[in-house]
């Protein structure tokens with residue numbers, strides 16, 4: 001089965017949650033990890049059937065998300 005995915009560059013994440021609030025699949029959550037700047041970083045969930053819609057990448061103000069469409 002084909003599966004799209006995203007990669008979040010945690011060093012750029014500033015915990016704004018825009019990606020989490022806008023993903024239609026609920027495929028992004030806030031993790032329990034901090035980056036070196038002290039922000040709690042968001043995390044991609046591989047089991048939520050990401051469609052590769054790229055909404056998360058578009059709304060991220062830090063351009064921290066790359067989408068790999070399959």
Ligand code: SF4
Nearest residue numbers: 023050051053054056
């Ligand atoms: S590409 Fe679309 S479905 Fe996949 S994580 Fe981003 S917003 Fe969600």
Ligand code: SF4
Nearest residue numbers: 013014016017019060
């Ligand atoms: S939209 Fe970008 S900066 Fe905001 S929580 Fe998501 S990955 Fe982090």
